[in-house]
Amino acid sequence: MAAVIEIQGLRKEYRRLRGGRTVAVDGLDLEVPEGGVFGFLGPNGAGKTTTIRCLLGLVAPSAGALGMMGEAIPTGLPRVARRIGAIVETPALFPRFTGRRNLEILARIDGIGRSTIDAVLERVSLTGRAGDLVKTYSLGMKQRLGIAAALLKDPALLILDEPANGLDPAGIVEVRELLRQLGAEGRTVFISSHILSEIQQTADRVAILARGRLVTSGPVHEVLAARGGQGLIVRLADPDAGLAALSEAGIVTARHGDGLRVDLPAAEAERVSRTLAARDLFVTELRPDEADLETVFLELTRDPEGPS
Amino acid sequence: MIRLLAAEWLGFRSRKIVRWLMVLTVIGIALVGVIAGSVSHKSSPADLTRAEQAYETDVAECIRQDGFGAELPPGAPVEDYCRSLFSESDYAPDGLKLDDLDEIVLGAAFIVVLIGLVIGASMVGAAWQSGTVTTILTWEPRRVRWFFARVAVVGLGATLVGAALLTILAFAIGLATALRGTTATSTPWLADTTLAIARIALVGGGVAMIGAAVAMIGRHTAAALGAVFVYMAVLESIVRGLRPGLGRFLLGDNIGVAVTATRTSLFQGESMFVLTPQHGALVIAVYVLVLVGAAMVLLRARDVN
16 A cells, blocks of 8 residues: 655754753654545644644654655655645634635635635535634634635645544534545545544544654554453353353453453454353353553553653 | 736735725825815916916016026027926915825825835734644745745735825825816926826835735734834934935935935035935835845745744
């Protein structure tokens, strides 16, 4: 699978006013494959936005190499900018212009027509408010307008920095669906976020950043499985009988709340089910024991020098 | 590049500050026209006869004294010389005169140049303050290209705004003069007024580009306006006081010369420096080029956070 974003050894240092340097990104290596939704996670100050700014040529890296869609960044950026839509942090738009006028100004840069503007406004459900000044928009509406601006170019790669910021629950669901659709259309959607439940539901792959370094990356289920350990959660009417049956069958089992935790990989779930059924014990729930993304995130991004 | 210019032009046209400045200035112009018209009065035939007689009396006196002793080329008529010494409009009754229209327009030069500065500084400063520079650079990553387009639009836009406002002013005063002033002319008033409008508008456009460049360097509208004010009102005043001859390099002096199209002499000790309108225009152009160039270099070199 071709990588649409390639980052090798990215380092960005900022000079402090009173001397010394702050390292925002420290030797980041990352590859984002083509297609689907890629979650870029990290706590505040981890270097997510700095990385995105480096990718978009807004910030010059102190060291390292970046590439997008086969072009070196920043030199090749003008050749691929037409195919990249981006929002960096809160969408920055002219507050005293209407939503439509903001889009018209951007659209003119690439010669994009009115029908496309209408289509993207419709897609983010802003058609009815397009004639209002942006300064009257809620944060969620500004986010949606920012997404509309990013979609104007019909981009192959979307880079969205915290797109769910400020959205209400309905808005979050709406944006989630939109991002899924965009990923399913064959586009690559690169989202930085700290709303982990959203990423878990939206992204196909994730990368987790901490203190400017990549701590893990890969398909969401692999990242979760790698950290959650191998195991199965079993629920049935009589857990004590189930515990005895499984132990007798040589399966390492322990009580887990009002159910059981079996020390077997998910691929051997059938063996558990068969063993219990042989004793007339029937499972009501049988699922892999995976950590959620939040647990993994907190574990991986914990500051080793901070409070445990 | 055409698309980028078109996008910038749309942004310029949509700016509320441009509209508000124009509306406020037009209101001001209308007030000036009304006040000027109300204090002026249409000359009576008797006033005009008296003025004509006074003019002819002075010309006759000049002829009688052989052009007040002037050394004229052989064969040159003394009357022509004497008539060139006196302008009929100087004898016209008080009040509005078409011959003075270019002077009235020049009186508005400061406001137009100031409007140019505010437009230029705000077109760039507001983009930094709202963060739209980031958004635009994700569409056009070639920073110098984008800034060039913006400065060009700012310069052109401010020139057109200035020309439009001065034309409205000239029209308002011209109307007031036609109704309640002296329309008899002895100068090419229309050409003089048109040239004055063109000069002021062009200088306003240049100053707008200076404002845009300073705002790009400072990344803030107020900082840019403050910096230009401090430079022109304080720093240039100090330099002018200490070394008057350096006035030939100062923005304020050269704006004055370029706008009025009059030669000015600067004296420093035994030395005399003559500022011509061409020199003024050249110095303004150098300021624009240096500041826009510096802004472009800094925009390329600095991070956009």
